[in-house]
Amino acid sequence: MNKNTPRVPYLKNWKIPYSDKIFRVIQEFSLTEKVVFFFFVTLLCISAVMLLWRVNKSFLVEVPEYGGSLTEGILGSPRFINPLLAISDIDRDLTSLVYSGLLKTDPDGALVPDLAQSYTITDDGRTYTFKLKDNVHFHDGVKVTADDVVFTIEQIKDPLLKSPRKTNWDGVTVNKIDDTTIEFSLHQPYSPFIQNLTLGILPKHIWKTATADEFPFSQYNIKPVGSGPYKITNIAYTSGGLPSEYTFSSFHSYALGRPYIDTITVKAYPNEKDIIDAFRNGDVQSIYGITPQKLSGVPSDSDMVMVAPLPRVFGVFFNQNMAPVLVNKEVRMALSMATDKKQIVDTVLGGYGQSIIHAIPPKILAETEGTRVTEEDIADAKALLEKNGWKLNDDGIYQKTDKKQTTLLQFSLSTSAAPELKAVAQMLQEQWRKIGAQVDIKIFEVGDLNQNIIRPRKYDALLFGEVIGRDLDLYPFWHSSGRVDPGLNIALYTSLRVDKILEDIRRTTDGSQQEVLYKKFNTEIESDLPAIFIYSPYFIYIVPNNIHNIHLGQLTTPGERWNGIHTWYIETSNVWKLFAK
Numbered sequence: 001m002n003k004n005t006p007r008v009p010y011l012k013n014w015k016i017p018y019s020d021k022i023f024r025v026i027q028e029f030s031l032t033e034k035v036v037f038f039f040f041v042t043l044l045c046i047s048a049v050m051l052l053w054r055v056n057k058s059f060l061v062e063v064p065e066y067g068g069s070l071t072e073g074i075l076g077s078p079r080f081i082n083p084l085l086a087i088s089d090i091d092r093d094l095t096s097l098v099y100s101g102l103l104k105t106d107p108d109g110a111l112v113p114d115l116a117q118s119y120t121i122t123d124d125g126r127t128y129t130f131k132l133k134d135n136v137h138f139h140d141g142v143k144v145t146a147d148d149v150v151f152t153i154e155q156i157k158d159p160l161l162k163s164p165r166k167t168n169w170d171g172v173t174v175n176k177i178d179d180t181t182i183e184f185s186l187h188q189p190y191s192p193f194i195q196n197l198t199l200g201i202l203p204k205h206i207w208k209t210a211t212a213d214e215f216p217f218s219q220y221n222i223k224p225v226g227s228g229p230y231k232i233t234n235i236a237y238t239s240g241g242l243p244s245e246y247t248f249s250s251f252h253s254y255a256l257g258r259p260y261i262d263t264i265t266v267k268a269y270p271n272e273k274d275i276i277d278a279f280r281n282g283d284v285q286s287i288y289g290i291t292p293q294k295l296s297g298v299p300s301d302s303d304m305v306m307v308a309p310l311p312r313v314f315g316v317f318f319n320q321n322m323a324p325v326l327v328n329k330e331v332r333m334a335l336s337m338a339t340d341k342k343q344i345v346d347t348v349l350g351g352y353g354q355s356i357i358h359a360i361p362p363k364i365l366a367e368t369e370g371t372r373v374t375e376e377d378i379a380d381a382k383a384l385l386e387k388n389g390w391k392l393n394d395d396g397i398y399q400k401t402d403k404k405q406t407t408l409l410q411f412s413l414s415t416s417a418a419p420e421l422k423a424v425a426q427m428l429q430e431q432w433r434k435i436g437a438q439v440d441i442k443i444f445e446v447g448d449l450n451q452n453i454i455r456p457r458k459y460d461a462l463l464f465g466e467v468i469g470r471d472l473d474l475y476p477f478w479h480s481s482g483r484v485d486p487g488l489n490i491a492l493y494t495s496l497r498v499d500k501i502l503e504d505i506r507r508t509t510d511g512s513q514q515e516v517l518y519k520k521f522n523t524e525i526e527s528d529l530p531a532i533f534i535y536s537p538y539f540i541y542i543v544p545n546n547i548h549n550i551h552l553g554q555l556t557t558p559g560e561r562w563n564g565i566h567t568w569y570i571e572t573s574n575v576w577k578l579f580a581k
Contacts, residue, residue: 062573063572064260065260066260066262067261068263068570068571069264070264070285070544070568071265071283071284072264072265072285073267073268073278073279073283073284073287074089074093074268075089075090075271077090077268078094078243078246079091079221080221081094081222082095082202083095083101083152083165083200084152084163084202087164089559090268092559093559094224095559096200096559096562097230098225098226099226099227099228100226100228100255101115101198102114102119102132102197102199103198104256105470105563106553106564107564108553109553111197111198115132115255116133117131117132117180118130118131121194125189125191125507126188128184128186128197129182130149130181130183132180132181134180136255138226138227139232144201144203144227145179146176146177146180146181147176147179147204149174149182150175150176150182153169155202155215156169157169158212165196169196171187171190172193173185184197188507189506189508190506191471191514192469195469195471200226200228201226201227203227222235228251228254229254229259229565230248230264232246232248233247233249234247243268244267245265245267246265248265248266250262250263254566256566259566259568260570261547261565261568272290275287279298280298285543286544287542288539288540288542288558288561290542292348292349298542304542304544306552307538307540307552308541309361309362309536309538309554310537310539311468311536311554311555312468313359313466313468314421314424314536315463315465315466315533316413316428316461316531317461317462317530318332318461318531319459319460319461319462322457322459322460323412325407325410329529330384330390331390332530332532333381334384334385334435334437335432335532337435338373338378338381338432339373339432339532339534340372340431341355341535342371342372344427344534347427349420353536354535354536356534356535356536357533358525358533359466359477359521359525360474360518360521362536373431378434385435388400389401389402390436393408397409397437397438398436398437409436410438411439412439412441412442412459412460413428413440414443414453414460415442415443415444416445416446416464417445418446422443425441425463439461454490457490457492462490466488469556472518473505473506474505474521475506476488478491478502478521479502480493480495480499481499491530493531495524495528498521501520502521505518539555539561541561548568549564549567549568549569550564551564
């Protein structure tokens with residue numbers, strides 16, 4: 001330093017104490033001593049670094065980061081990405097990404113606020129009051145208000161719109177209290193009503209000029225604007241002008257927080273073969289809706305197969321008005337005893353389902369599962385028939401003569417052309433043949449079955465599936481008021497006791513009391529045997545292993561697999577526990 005340079009008091013030379021002496025000592029070492037010395041010094045440094053690394057690692061946790069993308073293949077072509085009109089699985093899938101409701105069902109099945117900040121229910125169970133969050137918006141930046149909620153409900157109740165969800169809102173009055181408060185009034189208590197409030201909310205400023213006739217033809221059914229976790233950023237079309245690929249980006253202002261996965265791409269395929277080929281070729285990363293028979297060999301080592309129970313009850317529903325032979329209870333009992341439900345699940349569903357014995361889906365109350373049928377069960381079924389006057393004829397078919405009228409144990413079994421149901425029908429035909437029943441199988445295309453067979457109730461026995469909602473409302477399926485079209489009581493079942501039980505279930509919100517009533521319902525149905533309940537299928541979802549925090553829980557529709565999609569993540573980082581949320 002130049003003597004004329006001003007001295008700065010805080011600048012000084014720093015030295016390691018005794019460093020000169022240490023270096024002189026090292027220089028006096030022999031070559032061997034130096035090698036040994038530096039070996040141990042190096043070892044000490046490495047050990048120190050490893051120790052620090054382990055200490056640091058013990059304080060680190062992995063946390064999700066924003067980023068990444070997922071491409072999913074779906075069967076079908078979207079028509080109504082609209083919560084009021086959605087009818088197909090792909091419609092409901094995309095609607096669940098785009099729209100959000102006052103409430104949302106989380107993967108565990110619990111209802112949680114979505115657009116709503118809070119809500120209250122009066123003691124009589126007839127008035128529900130909801131308060132919106134202060135800062136919720138649609139994808140175009142317009143704020144969500146009570147006007148949007150009232151508008152959505154008024155549209156769904158319009159009979160000219162013919163919304164498939166209209167019946168959920170019959171007898172409900174909706175009123176705007178202020179810009180963020182909405183009140184729903186029911187004519188009478190109805191415990192499943194609160195499930196309706198997961199309905200996606202339409203933006204009034206976009207839809208207000210559309211008449212009921214124009215609603216189904218609006219471009220916003222294909223290019224929707226909602227307030228859900230993802231917004232549409234691009235649409236690709238087929239040569240025929242149909243949407244074939246949707247690209248969604250995460251909505252940063254979503255009410256429950258910005259989704260972690262930045263981009264979701266949904267590709268539509270016309271059939272199962274094409275979607276499987278796309279998966280194998282790497283064009284899509286995740287798929288669902290694959291039949292168990294074609295599931296083998298589809299996933300690779302980098303994928304996982306997730307399953308979730310579906311509240312769907314498949315069984316044979318007897319129409320005793322069309323087939324007098326089925327009026328005989330011993331016949332229905334014998335058919336039930338000979339039905340090998342486990343064999344059906346293992347063979348037709350490949351084990352991706354559960355055999356059942358009740359009209360209530362499994363995992364709702366106590367576990368209910370059928371067992372394998374033995375030769376002894378077959379013998380017991382035959383003995384029951386013979387005890388009640390049935391005798392085998394020369395063709396090996398049971399018949400019964402009463403007042404000079406002979407009745408054959410013969411009836412038809414109607415079902416849809418779905419491969420799974422056709423296979424089940426054929427197995428039932430074989431199983432029931434063992435107890436001397438002659439069953440003629442009738443196969444119909446889905447539209448034909450619904451329109452010309454189920455609605456006019458033109459079947460002896462019907463192999464069909466009931467989709468039970470999350471609210472577990474069995475009223476539409478078993479109350480006597482639903483025996484004729486458009487009712488869903490396809491067994492044409494009548495019981496004053498069951499009618500009263502179902503009405504009581506609707507009126508009570510007490511979970512423990514509802515459970516008591518459900519058990520009474522099971523007892524009555526089991527005694528009267530209007531149907532044979534066979535199985536509940538599993539939802540099968542194939543996703544890549546790099547998607548974290550997926551929890552399917554119990555689904556009612558495939559679209560509900562995305563109920564928690566805003567919490568799924570791909571990218572991660574490591575931070576100290578102190579700074580983790």
